[in-house]
Amino acid sequence: MADKGKNTTSGTQAGSETSSVGAYVVKDPEAFARNVARMLEELGKAASAWVEPREKGEVSDTVSEPMADMVKTFSKVGEYWLSDPKRAIEAQTSLLTGYFGMWSESLRRMSGEDETPRAKSADKRFSDPDWEDNPFFEFIKNAYFITSDWANKLVSESEGLDEHTRHKAEFYIRQITSALSPANFLLTNPELYKETVASNGENLVRGMHMLAEDIVAGKGELKIRQSDASKFVVGENIALSEGKVVAQDDVCQIIQYAPLTENVLKRPLLIVPPWINKFYILDLNPKKSFIKWATEQGHTVFVISWVNPDERHAKKDWEAYSREGISFALDTIEKATGEREVNAIGYCVGGTLLAATLALHAQEKDSRIATATFFTTQTDFTHAGDLKVFVDEDQIASIETAMEKSGYLDGSKMATAFNMLRASDLIWPYVVNNYLKGKDPMPFDLLYWNADATRMPAANHSFYLRNCYLENNLSQGRMKLAGKTLDLSKVKIPVYNLAAKEDHIAPARSAYIGGKLLGGDVTYVMSGSGHIAGVVNPPAAGKYQFWSDGPKNAEFDDWVAGAKETPGSWWPHWHAWIRSQSDEEVPARKPGGTKLKPIEDAPGSYVRVRV
Template structure:
């Protein structure tokens, strides 16, 4: 339609809210080339489908024992049953939704008619998925966004107000609704995402050709499962530009390597420092780059640092359980440290599930009168799992039994499945933006060391993982004094050494409320500290970056909210606060120690060999 000169760019008289210039970027300029690229994209999509089907047809991928879809349907059907069991409830639910739709329709007609619009409807929450201005200015995309938002809110309301659900089922239903709505966001589809639509028109569909090619490559890389690329992995190599702190592997057994790092100071604290990382991921999250390395930071401040590097297990390790990880992991490291340095007592740090294992080991040591760890630092570590967050969605008797069946058949728990569960906790940040950017926009992800580490998943042994799920998440035995390890019943009150207990405020894996609750269960003094940000960024926060904040000196007898209200707020990183805490406990200064001392021969350079084995 031609635009009259008097319209001044506001549209023709029939449609005063229509501006032709606003839709130029959405008009296909070369239909032939677009059609050819669509055909190429469909060809690449066919290759992706073949990569997905082939291993299943060969039997390389059996029928899935772990099927979250069936649990999703089962859980949400209980919510649906409540709302459709009585006509009045059904009408109430429908009225709530359709009244919102009518408001959106009225607003959209007004917008298309040229009426002045708010820059952002007040009812819409800020959401970076909808950052493009056309989610507000363009009537079509604004309509799609508003319909999605009110539908998602409506679904969450139905879960919240459904009666007769037990707490676990309601938690699962709320989680699954968020997963479904995150997946169905209009931002995830080419036709309903203005950025993707414009990119498709501008490139005549070449973005989809590239994107479907990447999809096929990622399914091939996953052996028939989608291995979503979040970073350019080709830009990283352990020991070359990541995990660079100099050191040696000074001991090795079937379950772990023990690394000792080269000193950078002439003298060091008398008491060595051992770090127990989680086996769910690899230890080098604490040694990403020299600028971000907690390990290097500790070495530079005079600590003799040892780190356990867990093996990436396979079928041979199937029977290795928590007792093995305690004796062949932590105790083996303690023996190695004593041989290397002559010191029997150490200060210990445990991160995430590595911290939970360290707590159990400390309780076992106390029960058996072993005194080898003089202080303990726990980083984002849970010992009570009452408030363990959304990961509890995946843990009930039926799901744990299914996982055990799967692990017993395969000989291990596939690390990619655990990585997928972690990504689902933040799907709107860790899954769908990469689906859009990679497969719809056809953009290669940028190199990012943290996401490279995140994608470097590890397997887990059946004995270890089943013990952890049942004793911690399912039955919460550790905090209740019911966990048995190596024939001993463990009590956290037996742990009387000084404890530094760090939680992070936005943690989705070890929620701060959960970590805080555990602080009251130890028998000795506990310094609880709350750091800003989440499970990784809140821990890996070098002081030089001057990011985030941390809080100290609240009252442990209070709730977390009360503790925060009575705490002291500090700028920057908790690292310096921890150093002030650990320094006086670590003993006098002694001459710096070389890795292995005079008793042990180096087996390999850091970061070692076990860490190189990929899932």
């Protein structure tokens, strides 16, 4: 009886192994061969879409420049390890020791000596059970982790590197290890392998077709789709808040939103969004819209909708964006409402421009902005995060040379840079899903907005990169605007300074340090999540948290340690702060008032211009 039981168990295991192996065996070779041929045909179309604009001179590749910088950076890391033979041998021994340990463990598992269940990886790239259950794929995964950890250790333990070089080396290592993950390749990803076998390669046919479409959409560059763009139309099911464009110039349109309360705060609210993306991140849909929510709280909301520039805007610099953007908006608000004093919000680079404008206004005795709110804004770029990797004299000079030809920086360049900051979330999952699984991405309004890129005028972008990221002039009192040298300490108005804890674009520490440069009372608040979700967090969602009321004049870490944590959205906390500055109310105002004739319905025409 015991033997029969044992045999039954063995038979079950054998059947399971056969079933597992069967998932990797092509069932219909003829159908598979046909699909391989179709896949190659689609791949040929993708190649043609890539080559054609280059043959016509419409696209010129600059791959050699970042590659040269990466090689230059890694050569400095290599110099440290190779300059001492003993150190080099220790580094190689460390890697080999990891490989030998992994090999021994794999042999024990394959021989049945080690039957300890393996814990499932927390890394979502390796969620398929066969990454643990199949010795081949487990070996590949473990080899990848050992090699990645070793490469990161080489950089972190290199001595004598300047801070910028170390930062670049760490960033480039992350990009390489993200790209070389076995999860990104058909033959080394069990989920992809099984899916290809099960569909006889249909997934690859669909994937290569999508690849060709995305290269065509990118006009010779790969424009990875992160969302189903066909499901969204600006002004129809996204950016829906009711309002009117009440003024416009070469740089922007000014939108005034219709009131949703009988009375409104006397001080209107002006929102200065970044021009690197479009303003409707604050009006994605009625449930997520900060604009709609602010209107419901009794704010008369005005928003700057920046132009999507072309060669005509090449000379529009920071002064133009300050004068023809913020100052133009203030003039418009006064005409529409009769009010001189406003509450202003600046988001990201829009906040940096707002801070510079406030410093300029302080010298010009322009007191129209009574309070300022900064959303994830930097004025001191010492701790500016991974975007600093792209900023040194050589790289800026290269960007400026490219912008001279067209008068602007193509939006896809900035979009790629932002995606690279989180390549494991924003690039490679979509490569796998779209081109290897052959699946359309899900419709997602946030990622639709993220892909709706904008160009940057040459003069504006050059000024920003040099004065902020490269030379940090605003924080050092060296930035010049309209012929005046700016001093942030002269900005005496009350400020609400919002950062996001997990922000990779404007780190919370950076926002905090920059806020201390201002000369007035600064209320610092740190939200949960990142650069977007930390800001776009409506109270009804009940998500995340925020920290406030940390010790005054403390260092950042001490402020965080002593701050009060509150569950949920920071939006009501901000609104209470606004009312504490001035809560006088007046009857609700219609867009344009009596002096301005509305030009068109919100969200206007500027925001609809696509790259």
